[in-house]
Amino acid sequence: METLRERLVAAFGAAVAAGELPSVAGPEPVVEMPRESGHGELASPYAMQLARALRVPPRVVAERLAAHLGGLPPGVRVVVANPGFLNFYLDDAWLAQALAEVLERGPDYGGSDVGGGRRVLIEFVSANPTGPLNVVNARAAAVGDSLARLLAAVGYRVEREFYVNDAGGQVGNLALSLEVRLRQLLGEAAELPPDGYPGEYLVDLARGYLEEHGAAVLELPEEERLALLRDFAVERIRAQQEASCERYGVHFDRFFSERRLHETGAVDKVVGLLRERGHTYQEEGATWLAAREFGDDKDRVLVKSDGAYTYVVPDVAYHLDKLRRGHDLLIDLLGPDHHGYVARMRAALEALGYPPGVLEVHLIQQVRLLREGRAVTMSKRAGEFVTMDQLVAEVGCDAARFFFLQRSPESPLDFDLDLAKLETSENPVFYVQYAHARICSLFRQAGENWPEGADLTLLTQPEERELMRQLSRFPEEVLAAAQERAPHRVARYCLELAGLFHSFYNRHRVLGSAPPTAAARLSLARAVGAVLARGLDLLGVTAPERM
RNA sequence: GCGCCCGUAGCUCAGUCGGACAGAGCGUCCGCCUUCUAAGCGGAGGGUCGUAGGUUCGAAUCCUGCCGGGCGCGCCA
Missing domain, CATH: 3.30.1360.70 (Arginyl tRNA synthetase N-terminal domain)
Known part of the structure; x- marks a missing residue:
């Protein structure tokens, strides 16, 4: 092309x-x-x-x-x-040549080097360490991981990072909530603060705390007490989040602690840097970032009149840290409620002297779960929501990831739980996996005694030509998916390829044909199987050998 | 009020840096298993691309107005 x-x-x-x-x-x-x-x-x-x-x-x-x-x-x-x-x-010769290339390159087919080894850091999920991961986190995890795989396939050096908001008010509330749960377990009358965390998981956490450490902590002075409870809760919950991701097949290269940024002075330094560069001013007792100079619609407070930093400051320090670690491009996947924040982050990085293009932000839209055609109700306030773990337990890793990756990330998604669990062709993930399993089955029956170097020009049937044409498109499809940050293109491609294979399989015999034709068709099947496996791998979905 | 996302077949969605009669899956209807996995295949039906204008040889795609749905807009994180 x-x-x-x-x-x-x-x-x-x-x-x-x-x-x-x-x-x-x-x-x-x-x-x-x-x-x-x-x-x-x-x-x-x-x-x-x-x-x-x-x-x-x-x-x-x-x-x-x-x-x-x-x-x-x-x-x-x-x-x-x-x-x-x-x-x-x-013509047939061209298609045969294209097929031969798939067979020669094997698992490498589809990759390229357009990234030229440039370093990309993808930050995603980055949930607050205050509770279990939810279904939007699961969507972000699928998208971020697949994007990382795609970018790696086209020659970028990619790292995956999870930012842990372990400083500030949220984790403070977490500590207060945990304390209340501890006291309740001990029979005291205590009530959650209005902005506390009501989920059952904190009761479990409190129980675990008592078993391990007893109740002595409650006798300590407030500051010390809350710090201990906070650290306990944050580390436990963060580890649970990590475990959820690992079970889901998503591995982060690093969990980056916000508190570390405070402890090392990076947060203080970034304000100083912005001041030195002359993009801040004082007004009404606060320090402002002149964000409008860089395209934001209003200026933003960095240091409040009480001397505390606004939440943007550690975030800016974090992004500056990423850049200083040598990444050429930063990609953030954020939740739909964060888009107001994008312009100010860009403005801050520009104020620090970086070009506007270094930060690329994608918003992952909401997920609505459907069961029996109706939306599953969730209430954040009441602490009732479907967790990522529950979703994965119900429909499985492959179905969850595939369903998330079928849609463009920036459109809201309806997730049909019943469909995801079906083990029939109605379920797209099974449809693709089944094609792969069928191909593996062919080779199990063919055994080892099939000639190498089949005459690929024997593949002249319309179904065969369509398959070869689709196979020849794979590299450009991978490239387009990577460049457009659109993993769903790969999902669609796999669906199309699987469909073409099922049609071919139904219309033509493979093993029952004359040996030269059978050999050529086995080669075609091998190529289809390899590309399906690679395509699924780019989505983080397994390619089973039998079903 | 301002900003962002969305509005395409009964349902869920692709296609949206303009291109050849608007696509897929699900659902509905009709067919296909003595042979490699029927977890499959073939066929049928189904759309004023929210709406009204504009630009163009050509618009689902670009521009403007309007309607409808979602989400943001703090010296909260």
């Missing part, structure tokens, strides 16, 4: 040089796969894109471009079609 684009541009240049077309700065050529098979395997509306700027009829542009399109790989034929499309037809 890349080369086809380049050839189109070159053809345009050649036509201009030959005086057949006026010289203008043209747009980038679009190359696409036509829906209609009669329109070729690939097609480009490039002539029509150029027509306006050139003020030459599209059809004429197309013909002149076609005349100058040299150096196409053998087996590729160009046809000019009605309004001015250039349609490319790939």
